[in-house]
Amino acid sequence: MIILIILLVFKLLFLLMPNIVLSAAREGLLLWFNNVMPALLPFMIITNMFIGLGYAKKLGKFLAPIMSKFFGLPGEGGIAFIIGLTSGYPIGAKAVAQLRKKNMITTEHAQHLLAFCNNAGPLFILGVVGVGMFGSTTVGYILWIGHVLAALVLGMLKSNQASESMHFSACDEDTVNMSFAKTLGFSVKTAMESMAVIGGLIIFFNTVLAVLVEIGLPDSGLLGGVIAGVIEVTSGVNKISGSGVSVLNIGIAAFVVAFGGLSIHMQTLHFTEGTGIKAAPYLLAKILHGIIAATITMCLWILVTRIS
Numbered sequence: 001m002i003i004l005i006i007l008l009v010f011k012l013l014f015l016l017m018p019n020i021v022l023s024a025a026r027e028g029l030l031l032w033f034n035n036v037m038p039a040l041l042p043f044m045i046i047t048n049m050f051i052g053l054g055y056a057k058k059l060g061k062f063l064a065p066i067m068s069k070f071f072g073l074p075g076e077g078g079i080a081f082i083i084g085l086t087s088g089y090p091i092g093a094k095a096v097a098q099l100r101k102k103n104m105i106t107t108e109h110a111q112h113l114l115a116f117c118n119n120a121g122p123l124f125i126l127g128v129v130g131v132g133m134f135g136s137t138t139v140g141y142i143l144w145i146g147h148v149l150a151a152l153v154l155g156m157l158k159s160n161q162a163s164e165s166m167h168f169s170a171c172d173e174d175t176v177n178m179s180f181a182k183t184l185g186f187s188v189k190t191a192m193e194s195m196a197v198i199g200g201l202i203i204f205f206n207t208v209l210a211v212l213v214e215i216g217l218p219d220s221g222l223l224g225g226v227i228a229g230v231i232e233v234t235s236g237v238n239k240i241s242g243s244g245v246s247v248l249n250i251g252i253a254a255f256v257v258a259f260g261g262l263s264i265h266m267q268t269l270h271f272t273e274g275t276g277i278k279a280a281p282y283l284l285a286k287i288l289h290g291i292i293a294a295t296i297t298m299c300l301w302i303l304v305t306r307i308s
Helices: 002-016 018-053 055-072 077-087 091-101 107-117 120-134 137-155 171-177 180-214 223-233 231-242 247-259 261-271 279-307
Strands: none
Touching: 002 018, 002 180, 018 055, 018 077, 018 091, 018 120, 018 180, 055 077, 055 137, 077 091, 077 107, 077 137, 091 107, 091 261, 107 279, 120 137, 120 231, 120 247, 137 247, 137 279, 180 223, 180 261, 223 231, 223 247, 223 261, 231 247, 231 261, 247 279, 261 279
16 A cells, blocks of 8 residues: 555656656666666676576586685575676676576575675776766775675675585476577676666666656755665765765765666666565665675774774
8 A cells, every 4th residue: 555655656756747757767877878878788688698598507517616615605606696796787686686587596695695796896986986976996996895895794604504505407408408509698688678677677666767857856965875876875875975986985885886776777677576575574685785895994084094
């Protein structure tokens, strides 16, 4: 009933503010087309190729000792861990979902992996946030290091006794035996389908945020940044950076980046649909990731500023 009321309210607001809606939707579309799709699409295709050609299973044999010792997980989860740290939201989630759907990991493994493998990418943190928003490469590197360390800490905190890796099913063997050309075509097709969903969610949440600002949501400062960041991470961090470079601002930015925002979470839950992964533990993990990242990042910033 609550969801129905919220949907009806936003439908009415959209009708009452057509100019705001059209402008925000156009802005979201351009953001997706010019920035998000070029940044994510190649990584999505290569991720699909890795798993489709069976390399995730092969790589898992080498990563098994590390994944088991530090995270209590089978080696196959290592590909999601690497992809999650290097590619950015929501590709880590897509990698975890693919491993689960191919029965390479259990639902429990997938829930654990998703908690610390679905992260902001280094290009976003270093380039967009550090240089583009805060105007500082130092801030970018501190945010990135804090983000990665927090993910590692979260993964080890949630660590359980590793269980034996699962084997490919007959269906998975068929996928592995596909030719390179067919696997490439399938990877591109599924990546484009995923990008369409991501684009739609970006446009929708960008529009929602614009309407909320129009009816009185704080549009600047730390409070405005945090509220916006809960909805859409990029807008939130951009508003926070407008308040200048300080230990508090950087800590809050670290929390927002690690949390990810509702737009990212809806993308994540779309990809994990049908895997048995539960939303509540994932969302709680992202809140904890944000808290840990903020704490580590502020400590690093204080240390660096005192040394310099």
